[in-house]
Amino acid sequence: MTDQPFSTEQQEYLKGFMAGVEAKNGPLTGGSGASPDPTDLQRAAQDRTLASGGKLVPEEDAKRKKNPLDRFGEISALAGENKFPKGTDVFLTKYHGLFFVAPAQNSFMCRLRMPGGILNTLQFRGLADMAEEMGGGYTDVTTRANLQIREIAANFAPEILTRLADLGLTSRGSGADNVRNVTGSPTAGIDPQELIDTRADARRIHHHILNHRELYGLPRKFNIAFDGCGVVPVLEDTNDVAFTAVQVQDGFGVPGGVYYTLALGGITGHKDFARNTGIVVAPGDTTPVCDAILRVFIANGDRTNRLKARLKYVLDDWGFDKFLAAVEEETGRPFTRLPPEALLPTPAQSRSAHIGVHPQRQFGLSYVGVVVPVGRITVERMRGLADIADRFGSGTIRLTVWQNLLISDIPNQSIPEALAAIEALGLGHSAGPLRTGLVACTGNAGCKFAASNTKGHAAGLVEWLEERIEVDAPINIHLTGCHNSCAQHYIADIGLLGAKVERGEDMVEGYDLHVGGGAGPNQAIGRLIRPAVAAEDVPPLVLALLETWKTERTPDQSFQAWSATKSDDALTALVGTAA
Numbered sequence: 001m002t003d004q005p006f007s008t009e010q011q012e013y014l015k016g017f018m019a020g021v022e023a024k025n026g027p028l029t030g031g032s033g034a035s036p037d038p039t040d041l042q043r044a045a046q047d048r049t050l051a052s053g054g055k056l057v058p059e060e061d062a063k064r065k066k067n068p069l070d071r072f073g074e075i076s077a078l079a080g081e082n083k084f085p086k087g088t089d090v091f092l093t094k095y096h097g098l099f100f101v102a103p104a105q106n107s108f109m110c111r112l113r114m115p116g117g118i119l120n121t122l123q124f125r126g127l128a129d130m131a132e133e134m135g136g137g138y139t140d141v142t143t144r145a146n147l148q149i150r151e152i153a154a155n156f157a158p159e160i161l162t163r164l165a166d167l168g169l170t171s172r173g174s175g176a177d178n179v180r181n182v183t184g185s186p187t188a189g190i191d192p193q194e195l196i197d198t199r200a201d202a203r204r205i206h207h208h209i210l211n212h213r214e215l216y217g218l219p220r221k222f223n224i225a226f227d228g229c230g231v232v233p234v235l236e237d238t239n240d241v242a243f244t245a246v247q248v249q250d251g252f253g254v255p256g257g258v259y260y261t262l263a264l265g266g267i268t269g270h271k272d273f274a275r276n277t278g279i280v281v282a283p284g285d286t287t288p289v290c291d292a293i294l295r296v297f298i299a300n301g302d303r304t305n306r307l308k309a310r311l312k313y314v315l316d317d318w319g320f321d322k323f324l325a326a327v328e329e330e331t332g333r334p335f336t337r338l339p340p341e342a343l344l345p346t347p348a349q350s351r352s353a354h355i356g357v358h359p360q361r362q363f364g365l366s367y368v369g370v371v372v373p374v375g376r377i378t379v380e381r382m383r384g385l386a387d388i389a390d391r392f393g394s395g396t397i398r399l400t401v402w403q404n405l406l407i408s409d410i411p412n413q414s415i416p417e418a419l420a421a422i423e424a425l426g427l428g429h430s431a432g433p434l435r436t437g438l439v440a441c442t443g444n445a446g447c448k449f450a451a452s453n454t455k456g457h458a459a460g461l462v463e464w465l466e467e468r469i470e471v472d473a474p475i476n477i478h479l480t481g482c483h484n485s486c487a488q489h490y491i492a493d494i495g496l497l498g499a500k501v502e503r504g505e506d507m508v509e510g511y512d513l514h515v516g517g518g519a520g521p522n523q524a525i526g527r528l529i530r531p532a533v534a535a536e537d538v539p540p541l542v543l544a545l546l547e548t549w550k551t552e553r554t555p556d557q558s559f560q561a562w563s564a565t566k567s568d569d570a571l572t573a574l575v576g577t578a579a
Contacts, residue, residue, distance in 0.1 A: 042217025068095035097171020116184030117145025117399035191230035219301030220309035269485030375403030450481025451498035
């Protein structure tokens with residue numbers, strides 16, 4: 001025998017060996033000797049990783065030591081001392097939707113969950129009260145049709161969570177390794193052209209996830225979206241699971257009618273869109289399909305490398321056939337696969353339908369898309385919008401992935417008065433193509449990962465451009481602060497990714513400039529044509545691109561189509577002359 005301690009390699013081997021024994025025979029502990037909880041899918045996946053010689057990343061170790069969902073007492077205790085979490089507890093606290101965002105802000109950000117982005121005015125006012133009393137006096141609309149409250153002091157953490165529950169809302173699972181807010185068509189149920197009202201499907205999967213603890217055991221975050229083929233795009237193909245409504249013709253072995261197509265693996269921050277599986281899913285069956293996909297992902301996602309832990313990488317490693325076979329086995333029934341010719345063309349969508357007045361399917365009613373500058377709403381404006389929704393509409397607020405909101409169910413004869421009320425709040429209901437397609441993440445004013453002040457730069461950029469050029473076709477300009485790509489810069493006509501740029505002996509805020517992205521029927525990943533541009537130099541470069549497009553385009557040629565005719569070198573040379 002020797003008193004020498006085990007080496008690191010020996011410790012990892014023994015750790016994996018014992019995990020393998022436990023996975024097969026149950027835990028080797030005293031006491032009751034109970035077998036592992038069969039619903040603990042996360043621990044079983046971790047055990048298999050260790051048994052095969054893998055090393056868990058720190059986040060997996062943290063989740064293994066204590067369930068993040070059982071930390072309300074710890075959060076309350078820290079709040080009593082007015083302290084924020086430290087170390088991996090910062091990560092674990094995100095399971096309750098609370099993000100400690102230092103050093104950008106020495107405070108919590110709380111991200112909510114609201115399936116399909118739809119809430120009522122009672123909830124909207126309640127959130128305004130919370131943001132005023134415990135936050136920074138504003139909320140941010142996100143690119144998942146969601147809301148965030150920022151600048152929350154440590155002592156308010158449990159009260160924020162409790163007040164959300166009082167409003168019938170939750171932030172549970174809105175961060176860390178969980179299924180994020182489920183998105184759906186913002187005009188669901190009111191859109192004249194939609195094929196499916198997505199509200200029921202989004203709501204079902206939302207509550208299914210909330211009530212199945214084992215579905216919080218993912219190796220990495222996960223996004224689900226439903227597009228009912230209404231007029232406002234949802235960008236469902238940027239999600240891990242994308243359901244898109246489609247009309248199936250008779251004569252292909254299934255009853256004709258409306259179904260969802262199933263696409264998998266979207267993660268545009270990693271330069272990939274959800275890919276069509278050839279499978280159609282009946283409305284109402286989406287929840288068991290999502291459940292099975294999640295369980296296969298939990299069991300087989302990477303627990304050793306956070307950069308390779310998304311669903312895309314399981315699909316890349318396995319291939320779609322193997323993955324879908326595993327999902328079919330989990331559901332206990334085969335999928336319905338149809339050839340493309342079985343599906344009718346989907347209705348066209350509009351890149352500007354989230355702004356302005358648009359008729360609903362209900363006779364005599366319209367909705368108004370309100371411009372929310374860079375997605376931020378003060379509490380005063382929140383209360384004013386709630387009053388407008390109650391006075392003229394049905395008391396419904398609908399958020400969009402374009403960082404704005406809709407007020408629905410307004411009688412047409414009341415539209416002029418409603419528009420005047422929106423204007424009286426200092427908000428708009430119309431916008432030019434540049435402002436309509438402007439998207440910006442939180443930026444370094446509120447996110448520790450961001451390299452640049454995206455919201456500030458976005459507002460300045462669009463104002464500068466509008467003074468110098470008139471654009472008569474939709475343009476999407478997206479500014480994102482880091483490679484997490486919350487503002488999805490890769491799918492924009494012009495995408496700006498935050499970067500630090502050398503300027504003499506200093507490092508200043510700037511961006512990598514990407515061109516030619518798109519989603520939906522115009523799927524494309526934007527090309528990097530100019531890295532490391534100082535923020536103050538970005539506007540002339542963007543102006544040069546827009547002016548050349550206007551000069552050279554053929555009739556009705558979009559910016560994306562025009563840029564696709566240009567080589568990288570040609571685009572680089574174009575912006576080079578404007579520097």
